[in-house]
Amino acid sequence: MEAARGAHPLSAEMPASQARTGTIALTVLTILTIFGVIFGLYMGLVRAGTDIDQGSVQRIFYIHMPSFFGAMLAFGAAVVGGIMYLRTRQHKWDTLSLAGVEIGIALALVNLVTGAIWARPIWNTWWNWDPRLTADAIMVLTYAAYLMLRSGIDNPDTRRRFAAVYGIIAFTSVLMVLIIPRIIPTTIHPVVIGPVFTSSELAQGGFELQATAGVGAALGINFIVWMFLIPITLLWHRIRLQNLADRVEAMKTEALSS
Amino acid sequence: MSRRARLMIAAALLLAAGAAFAQEAEPQRDLVTLYSHPTERYHVFIPPGWRDDSTPQFAQIERGTTQIVARSFPAGDVEAALAQTLTEFLPNLADLTPTLLDPVTLNNGTWQIALYPPEEAGTLTGFVQRFEDVTYVLLMFSGADSRPIFLPIPADGSLSAAVEAAAGLAGFTDAAVINEGAEPVEVAGQAYTPFTLTQGALEINAFARTVGGSAFVLVHGLPDDAAIFSIVLDFFITPETTDYLYLGVAATAIVLGLLVFSMFLRARALRADLRTLQQLKADAA
Amino acid sequence: MTAAFLRAMIAVARKDFRAEARSRELLSLMGLFSLLSILIFSFALELNRTARLEVVGGVLWVTILFASILGLNRGMALEREGGGMDALLIAPIPRGAIFAGKLIGNFAFAFTVGVLLTPIMSALYTVPALQPSVIGALALGTLGIATVGTVLAALIGATRARDSLLPILMLPVALPVLIAASRASGGLLTGAANADAGAWLLGLALMDAIYLLVCGALFGFVVEEG
Numbered sequence: 137m138e139a140a141r142g143a144h145p146l147s148a149e150m151p152a153s154q155a156r157t158g159t160i161a162l163t164v165l166t167i168l169t170i171f172g173v174i175f176g177l178y179m180g181l182v183r184a185g186t187d188i189d190q191g192s193v194q195r196i197f198y199i200h201m202p203s204f205f206g207a208m209l210a211f212g213a214a215v216v217g218g219i220m221y222l223r224t225r226q227h228k229w230d231t232l233s234l235a236g237v238e239i240g241i242a243l244a245l246v247n248l249v250t251g252a253i254w255a256r257p258i259w260n261t262w263w264n265w266d267p268r269l270t271a272d273a274i275m276v277l278t279y280a281a282y283l284m285l286r287s288g289i290d291n292p293d294t295r296r297r298f299a300a301v302y303g304i305i306a307f308t309s310v311l312m313v314l315i316i317p318r319i320i321p322t323t324i325h326p327v328v329i330g331p332v333f334t335s336s337e338l339a340q341g342g343f344e345l346q347a348t349a350g351v352g353a354a355l356g357i358n359f360i361v362w363m364f365l366i367p368i369t370l371l372w373h374r375i376r377l378q379n380l381a382d383r384v385e386a387m388k389t390e391a392l393s394s
Numbered sequence: 395m396s397r398r399a400r401l402m403i404a405a406a407l408l409l410a411a412g413a414a415f416a417q418e419a420e421p422q423r424d425l426v427t428l429y430s431h432p433t434e435r436y437h438v439f440i441p442p443g444w445r446d447d448s449t450p451q452f453a454q455i456e457r458g459t460t461q462i463v464a465r466s467f468p469a470g471d472v473e474a475a476l477a478q479t480l481t482e483f484l485p486n487l488a489d490l491t492p493t494l495l496d497p498v499t500l501n502n503g504t505w506q507i508a509l510y511p512p513e514e515a516g517t518l519t520g521f522v523q524r525f526e527d528v529t530y531v532l533l534m535f536s537g538a539d540s541r542p543i544f545l546p547i548p549a550d551g552s553l554s555a556a557v558e559a560a561a562g563l564a565g566f567t568d569a570a571v572i573n574e575g576a577e578p579v580e581v582a583g584q585a586y587t588p589f590t591l592t593q594g595a596l597e598i599n600a601f602a603r604t605v606g607g608s609a610f611v612l613v614h615g616l617p618d619d620a621a622i623f624s625i626v627l628d629f630f631i632t633p634e635t636t637d638y639l640y641l642g643v644a645a646t647a648i649v650l651g652l653l654v655f656s657m658f659l660r661a662r663a664l665r666a667d668l669r670t671l672q673q674l675k676a677d678a679a
Numbered sequence: 680m681t682a683a684f685l686r687a688m689i690a691v692a693r694k695d696f697r698a699e700a701r702s703r704e705l706l707s708l709m710g711l712f713s714l715l716s717i718l719i720f721s722f723a724l725e726l727n728r729t730a731r732l733e734v735v736g737g738v739l740w741v742t743i744l745f746a747s748i749l750g751l752n753r754g755m756a757l758e759r760e761g762g763g764m765d766a767l768l769i770a771p772i773p774r775g776a777i778f779a780g781k782l783i784g785n786f787a788f789a790f791t792v793g794v795l796l797t798p799i800m801s802a803l804y805t806v807p808a809l810q811p812s813v814i815g816a817l818a819l820g821t822l823g824i825a826t827v828g829t830v831l832a833a834l835i836g837a838t839r840a841r842d843s844l845l846p847i848l849m850l851p852v853a854l855p856v857l858i859a860a861s862r863a864s865g866g867l868l869t870g871a872a873n874a875d876a877g878a879w880l881l882g883l884a885l886m887d888a889i890y891l892l893v894c895g896a897l898f899g900f901v902v903e904e905g
Binding site for chain 1 (some may be wrong): 430435437630632633634635636638639641642643645646649650652653654657660661664665667668671672674675678
């Protein structure tokens with residue numbers, strides 16, 4: 137939420153010095169993120185040991201799992217934005233919501249696509265109707281519906297209000313992804329947090345740590361990158377873009393009325 | 395918004411966070427020694443009680459008078475791979491040629507058993523599997539003349555029929571089961587049923603267990619040698635999945651790239667609009 | 680919950696029931712659609728007995744969900760035509776009571792359709808559908824659908840696409856309910872995995888609880904003027 141507070145100021149009314157500070161901070165953060173991604177990829181793809189059950193494709197987990205939590209952070213930002221908008225009616229919170237949903241969809245797509253690509257050699261299918269997988273796809277569709285709802289309402293205040301409401305309701309789909317594999321015993325989706333990567337049907341022997349040295353470090357770095365750096369940087373950029381769009385919109389209205 | 399509503403939403407969010415961290419604890423398993431070949435992607439579990447003489451080139455383990463060696467050969471046919479393993483492993487027996495039994499499919503691939511004619515020093519048995527153009531050989535030399543054999547369970551489904559068939563393959567063609575032990579024997583963590591067979595005056599012991607539709611039978615020899623079955627069953631090869639990793643990274647780059655590109659395009663269009671509007675404003679003033 | 684809240688809630692629900700008793704429009708619309716849907720499914724899927732048992736839960740719930748969306752759309756249109764919602768909003772009653780009242784109405788219609796549908800499914804698909812546990816799954820499932828539907832139907836009033844947008848907003852949000860409900864009743868119908876059905880019913884109850892909390896808190900923001 138730091139990002140929102142830093143970036144929000146509708147740049148038009150903001151003192152120039154403050155705007156410049158924000159731009160510098162964002163540039164630094166962006167560069168940090170780019171280096172973070174490269175370092176994370178290096179740790180995950182080069183440094184971490186190969187999983188002996190799955191081969192190299194297991195390394196996709198360094199993107200797959202953290203990107204889901206990144207999406208969750210972004211969707212969470214949308215919920216916070218929604219709640220705060222309904223309470224305060226300040227536009228900046230709606231901007232945060234919109235940015236959160238867009239970034240969240242992108243990260244959730246990364247999560248889905250990498251999952252499907254991982255499943256092809258390991259489960260021998262791009263897609264199965266595993267409950268968690270299904271719930272994940274439903275989550276993406278829910279937020280796609282959010283964008284449709286936004287584009288369907290002309291009155292900007294109604295749009296912000298209704299988007300906030302739907303954005304909060306839509307978060308139930310994120311909860312479902314988290315809860316479903318725990319209440320439904322039939323899932324074959326490995327529940328993984330930590331350096332254990334055997335899928336359940338292959339699980340044999342406690343050799344994971346020995347065979348996959350450096351997994352913990354790679355996972356930690358990639359969690360920081362995909363769960364915090366990437367979503368926050370993208371959110372910030374998206375918020376600035378929306379502020380610019382609002383400013384142009386305001387100037388257009390002004391130009392038309394004069 | 396009312397306080398109650400806020401509390402409710404907070405509760406829902408807490409539920410989400412709780413769910414994220416409520417991980418089922420992974421049960422702690424016994425540590426098993428594992429040999430992993432540095433480049434050829436195969437792995438051999440070493441059962442407890444066996445001495446590990448492996449080198450980076452191949453896996454080799456020993457217990458008493460029994461030795462087991464694992465090797466891999468790029469391409470090449472099964473016979474050539476077996477012959478080369480034998481030449482390096484036991485050069486004095488290098489001129490033996492095996493009879494290959496019908497392949498048996500297990501969880502970790504399709505295996506062929508190579509039975510060598512018995513020698514004075516002991517018996518040789520080979521297990522061969524081909525995977526992605528690589529031939530993997532497990533060769534066992536038993537000073538106690540153990541004959542490990544796995545075969546599909548016969549149609550009538552009885553283990554003793556399988557034991558008789560296995561004894562036949564091991565050279566005891568007229569052997570008949572006279573006793574099936576009630577108490578299973580444990581070897582390398584697995585329970586084997588002991589059998590006694592007779593062929594004329596000769597009494598032969600055997601140990602057997604079923605795995606899926608196959609019977610694992612150790613004809614003659616020491617029960618400890620049945621560990622070879624665990625070694626064969628646990629032998630595994632890391633699949634070559636690097637292409638999918640590249641595909642995944644590329645897909646990630648495309649998804650995020652599209653997002654960034656669309657943001658860039660939108661920003662550019664908006665800046666152009668802004669310039670036009672500022673121009674208009676200036677013109678009007 | 681005060682007596683005034685309860686009175687208001689019952690009044691709102693009774694208004695819907697009375698309108699329905701007079702016109703019978705919603706129930707006949709939803710009922711007819713459901714019948715057609717079930718017939719179409721049985722023709723399209725050309726099911727043998729085992730396949731029938733496996734899909735019957737899914738057919739039942741897809742039908743109920745679409746019928747509910749149809750009913751919610753029509754109900755909202757009737758409100759708009761009659762100016763009913765505006766009158767409710769002017770009246771000095773809490774938003775929560777309006778939500779609860781509307782929810783009771785929507786739930787009652789969906790549940791009635793489901794209950795009427797079950798014996799018909801039972802006959803058409805030759806499955807023992809009339810069991811107390813299936814009725815329990817029906818009650819929980821339609822409650823979930825009606826909860827989300829009540830808020831979302833109010834939401835689409837302001838949109839350009841209106842009626843066509845409700846399925847798009849509602850299907851993904853209602854899908855967890857749909858999946859859990861169809862698994863629960865499917866398991867109950869086949870009798871194969873009763874333990875599984877119990878887990879799904881539990882999940883269904885959990886979802887209902889979450890949806891009731893969230894939707895109840897948000898409804899007030901949807902119907903406010905502005």
